[in-house]
Amino acid sequence: MTRLAIGVDLGGTQVRAALIDEAGIVHARAALATAAEAGPAVVTAQLKDLAAMVSAGVARDRLVGVGVSSPGPIDTLRGVALSIPTLAGFVDVPFRQMIEDAIGLKVWLENDGKAAALGEWRFGAGRTCQNLIYITVSTGIGGGVALDGRLLHGRQGLAGHIGHMTIVRDGEPCLCGNRGCWEAYASGPAFARRACARAEGDISTRLGRHGAPIDGRAVFAAAARGDDLAMALVAEEADLLGIGIASLLHLFSPEIVILGGGVANGFDLLRPGILARIDAAAMPAFRDTPIVRAALGDNSGLIGAAALVFDTGSRATPGM
Amino acid sequence: MTRLAIGVDLGGTQVRAALIDEAGIVHARAALATAAEAGPAVVTAQLKDLAAMVSAGVARDRLVGVGVSSPGPIDTLRGVALSIPTLAGFVDVPFRQMIEDAIGLKVWLENDGKAAALGEWRFGAGRTCQNLIYITVSTGIGGGVALDGRLLHGRQGLAGHIGHMTIVRDGEPCLCGNRGCWEAYASGPAFARRACARAEGDISTRLGRHGAPIDGRAVFAAAARGDDLAMALVAEEADLLGIGIASLLHLFSPEIVILGGGVANGFDLLRPGILARIDAAAMPAFRDTPIVRAALGDNSGLIGAAALVFDTGSRATPGM
Numbered sequence: 001m002t003r004l005a006i007g008v009d010l011g012g013t014q015v016r017a018a019l020i021d022e023a024g025i026v027h028a029r030a031a032l033a034t035a036a037e038a039g040p041a042v043v044t045a046q047l048k049d050l051a052a053m054v055s056a057g058v059a060r061d062r063l064v065g066v067g068v069s070s071p072g073p074i075d076t077l078r079g080v081a082l083s084i085p086t087l088a089g090f091v092d093v094p095f096r097q098m099i100e101d102a103i104g105l106k107v108w109l110e111n112d113g114k115a116a117a118l119g120e121w122r123f124g125a126g127r128t129c130q131n132l133i134y135i136t137v138s139t140g141i142g143g144g145v146a147l148d149g150r151l152l153h154g155r156q157g158l159a160g161h162i163g164h165m166t167i168v169r170d171g172e173p174c175l176c177g178n179r180g181c182w183e184a185y186a187s188g189p190a191f192a193r194r195a196c197a198r199a200e201g202d203i204s205t206r207l208g209r210h211g212a213p214i215d216g217r218a219v220f221a222a223a224a225r226g227d228d229l230a231m232a233l234v235a236e237e238a239d240l241l242g243i244g245i246a247s248l249l250h251l252f253s254p255e256i257v258i259l260g261g262g263v264a265n266g267f268d269l270l271r272p273g274i275l276a277r278i279d280a281a282a283m284p285a286f287r288d289t290p291i292v293r294a295a296l297g298d299n300s301g302l303i304g305a306a307a308l309v310f311d312t313g314s315r316a317t318p319g320m
Numbered sequence: 321m322t323r324l325a326i327g328v329d330l331g332g333t334q335v336r337a338a339l340i341d342e343a344g345i346v347h348a349r350a351a352l353a354t355a356a357e358a359g360p361a362v363v364t365a366q367l368k369d370l371a372a373m374v375s376a377g378v379a380r381d382r383l384v385g386v387g388v389s390s391p392g393p394i395d396t397l398r399g400v401a402l403s404i405p406t407l408a409g410f411v412d413v414p415f416r417q418m419i420e421d422a423i424g425l426k427v428w429l430e431n432d433g434k435a436a437a438l439g440e441w442r443f444g445a446g447r448t449c450q451n452l453i454y455i456t457v458s459t460g461i462g463g464g465v466a467l468d469g470r471l472l473h474g475r476q477g478l479a480g481h482i483g484h485m486t487i488v489r490d491g492e493p494c495l496c497g498n499r500g501c502w503e504a505y506a507s508g509p510a511f512a513r514r515a516c517a518r519a520e521g522d523i524s525t526r527l528g529r530h531g532a533p534i535d536g537r538a539v540f541a542a543a544a545r546g547d548d549l550a551m552a553l554v555a556e557e558a559d560l561l562g563i564g565i566a567s568l569l570h571l572f573s574p575e576i577v578i579l580g581g582g583v584a585n586g587f588d589l590l591r592p593g594i595l596a597r598i599d600a601a602a603m604p605a606f607r608d609t610p611i612v613r614a615a616l617g618d619n620s621g622l623i624g625a626a627a628l629v630f631d632t633g634s635r636a637t638p639g640m
Binding site: 073082083131147148150152153154155156157158159160161162164165166167168169171176177178179185240243244246247250251252253254255280281282283284285286289 | 393402403451467468470472473474475476477478479480481482484485486487488489491496497498499505560563564566567570571572573574575600601602603604605606609
């Protein structure tokens with residue numbers, strides 16, 4: 001009898017759940033629009049509903065538990081949401097306990113970046129590795145790191161806030177309050193902001209023609225068609241990503257770097273520029289590290305959340 | 321009968337050895353000027369001589385082994401010196417094996433930053449912690465990280481090259497070949513270069529008067545006496561250190577940050593500026609992390625090297 005886990009990927013706009021077995025196979029799925037303004041009790045009720053939907057008809061004793069991927073910061077050692085910017089009322093909330101009380105199954109709560117890293121590690125692009133970095137580049141830059149065969153947690157489980165290393169001293173303001181963070185330069189919104197600003201005075205580009213919206217997807221599409229401005233914007237984004245990745249190589253020495261999130265949709269276009277910067281910025285011993293796209297796409301976090309349930313070695317709370 | 325280990329701290333100018341017991345107590349010491357130009361065979365013979373000096377009269381069966389702290393980069397998993405810039409001929413050298421053959425005891429070889437981190441963790445400022453970063457700021461910036469109760473190794477044991485994260489995009493050239501590395505801005509030589517440049521046109525400062533040399537020590541001394549330029553230089557150095565430390569807090573989430581190396585001689589003067597930058601740059605959950613001075617001073621690496629011998633959980637080669 002295969003053991004099953006419920007994985008939940010809680011995002012600011014959507015909350016998704018899946019019933020997954022130990023091989024990472026998805027047996028059922030469900031999703032809801034996140035009640036992001038309604039507070040922790042309502043969000044917890046959404047998780048309960050989703051868990052019921054995906055596990056309908058499954059014998060209770062086959063369910064090992066529920067893994068939840070959540071936006072941070074959360075103290076994953078205590079299971080407490082410290083202060084989630086995208087979800088109203090999630091300040092010092094004992095979220096793990098609330099979910100356990102609602103669903104009646106053991107719950108593992110993890111930061112979304114770390115959950116996605118675990119998903120890619122166990123079932124995606126990092127399966128054969130002992131040392132990997134997963135980077136998600138979308139609204140922000142987050143991620144997770146596994147070294148020496150273990151997911152890194154650190155104090156309060158807060159390791160891996162990789163978007164908030166300074167790459168430009170006293171540079172652009174970041175949403176975190178600091179200046180010059182990698183996220184402030186290389187996130188999806190930063191990429192789109194540069195595109196909007198440069199397209200405005202550029203008569204040769206197709207970007208933004210006839211009032212078309214300018215976002216990362218539009219820039220990648222235009223670059224693929226050979227639009228000069230779009231290609232320059234992609235090259236700059238790739239360079240900024242490469243600066244941060246080169247730093248991460250020196251800091252962590254991974255065997256592989258896995259890129260996910262919305263910006264990874266342009267991975268093939270970004271890749272040459274990322275590699276060029278790494279070649280220039282990384283010390284020789286680090287230069288050959290493969291940089292690959294996430295194999296699980298949008299599901300790294302969902303699959304990773306379920307993997308938390310099976311993966312005793314990777315949890316922040318191995319004593320539970 | 322107490323078990324004993326020989327710790328060796330191999331530096332570019334000096335090689336030191338000590339006989340140490342499991343409590344970290346030093347029973348004997350010896351030192352030589354490093355034969356830095358003479359090649360691996362001669363340096364290995366120096367290690368053999370030092371080991372003989374500090375273990376003279378000790379029963380062989382009390383000696384568990386030899387721990388060696390060496391400048392990097394070394395592949396600590398294979399025990400191979402990849403390319404040590406400060407020691408001639410140390411390119412792809414099976415250094416661990418050479419030392420074992422010479423001394424006839426089991427040898428553990430570790431990067432100097434990681435060895436010092438282990439020393440501070442086991443016997444110094446980080447004794448009670450499960451998560452710590454040790455930073456040495458001297459000729460370069462190096463260090464080591466312990467997270468979740470384990471020293472981080474990564475691929476080839478090369479994790480922890482913390483001096484080579486970019487803090488200024490396309491900034492000052494670094495010895496590593498990259499531009500804008502933390503080391504290029506906040507190392508001892510960078511600090512001294514800024515001091516020399518600014519003292520030149522400054523008639524109010526005492527720095528460099530009567531041809532006195534200007535280095536970190538001189539700047540700290542002048543700052544302690546209230547010299548305005550020296551105080552401004554210390555404030556800038558502290559700010560640069562704080563930028564890098566704030567990034568490291570986000571990346572690793574340590575319980576404590578331990579500062580060692582020559583620049584740490586000015587720790588009391590640097591501390592307020594470091595903390596001010598961390599307050600501005602670090603997210604709230606990370607701001608209260610204690611930043612302290614290394615407790616073992618110049619001996620973090622020497623004690624840490626010996627600790628490698630006793631510390632099965634921290635070695636890069638747990639299978640040995």
